[in-house]
Amino acid sequence: MNAQPSLTVDGAEALGESVVRLDRIQRSFGAVRALRGISLALKPGRALALVGESGCGKTTCARIIARMDEPTAGKMYFRGRDITHPGEKAAEAAYRRAMQMVFQDPFASLNPVFSIQHHLARPLKLHGHARNKAEEVQGVADLLTSVGLDPAVTAAKFPHELSGGQRQRVNIARALAVRPDVLVADEPTSMLDVSIRLGILELLSRIKRERQLALLYITHDIATAAHVAEEVIVMFAGQMVEWGDTRTVIRNARHPYTKLLLSAVPDPDRPFVPGDSARFLRHAEEVRRISRPASDTIEQVGPTHFIRALGA
């Protein structure tokens, strides 16, 4: 192996600066190797996108970072400390405070019987960011304002009274209430209309910048990655197949799987041509076939651009 992805994704300084770092993380479910060596670093004020199709391992990776799952092999670090396996209680609690998640389904992740005020006041109280009623009200108002919602209108409402986009903003506000260092957003816009996705992506970018959050943005839609993340990792079958600076990877994709992914992004200027489906199906199948085998050879194709060589 001639390069370590953890260092190459964002330069050698990743070691010192990263909040969370994964080093050759593997996860197997019986015979299924869901993650075959994932290395990445999440840094303050930076966003990293993890892109791939269903089953590529991106959510498994998020679950490991969120402590909902443990790796089979590899190391995980939080501010330079090895936290691969849950250790003493205080350190574990500190990590869980520092790490918050936003989930895909904005409808399932809020409790229908509680008001938005309740949803946001609870983490403020639990984490000692509000010590009395006045601080609670002010804290909730600040949170709602910071995600672009009007507290006077929204705080008293119940989840069913909000649209999907508004609910997702509340979910982001709830994550922020804990004052995390790391935010993991797993497909936060895929259940929303195309027309409101940009607004949520812009919100994520803004809070990342303002609060110096380390953001992991997980998506199957490579087009949205460019709107949020400075760096991108394209995953396939549990491996990182191409990674680096997002714009470089998108403009100058080298790995066949990344090219396939880009070619499938809806483009109004390229109407589907009748008679083409068999060719595209064959092509997609072939790309998946050649991208699947394990490979340890990493090729540097630009200053901030890497691909994994195809395995045998």
Next chain:
Amino acid sequence: MNVPLLQIRNLDVDYLTDGGAFRAVKNVSFDIGRGELFGLAGESGCGKSTIAYAITRLSKPPAWVAGGQILLDDQDLLKLPEAALQKVRWRRIGMVFQSAMNSLNPLMRVVAQFHDVLARHTGATKAQSRARAEEMFKLVGIPTSRLDDYPYQFSGGMRQRIVIAICLALQPELIIMDEPTTALDVVVQREILEQVIDLQRSHGFSVLFITHDLHLMAQLCHRVGVMLKGELVEVGDVRQVSRAPAHEYTRRLWGSIPQLPGHGAAA
């Protein structure tokens, strides 16, 4: 073009609520020609799916078709007795919904689900159904050796293709596709829609394609309509609606789609 296959005339659909009737579809009219791919776009809650349900009279309370006509070959589906309607649903108008892949019966082998549909609508024998199912599997690119598998043994994309195959087995004249690929990855989405284009070309059916993704609609459809709050604000040829949208809302909808860097900047 001669008489359109489907003509929707001044359609009104209400949702009856405690606070009175809420008009979800307001005076909507459009045509779908034979062999035409017609797209209906709009955001959640704009009424596009409500129209899809109204066409096959599958609207359930509190939804209520308050007025208008839905003419299939000049025959008003809204006036048809329920028994006659049974001969239209699936037989002449097929439907593929977003969650269609989850509508397969998990306890039945796929071939049996073909038989279920074919026996009911055409009186096919088991052997005839299997032969037809084999034909349809070949058409959508799934090995026929998998006909005896259960739904869980297929990926989401394959299950969606199976639903399309079952739908096509009855050779409908119109297929309503309501967000058929929204739950799927972009590569799988393109695989399926390219197939739909090919099958449309070879079989000649018409498609009503409902989506919130204007870019996708523009790749697929001949003519499109854009809905806003229950009203059809713009209808036209896909190139015209995408290059020179007449309505301000259509322009905004186009500009709001996350694009790859280097593609025509959002307006």
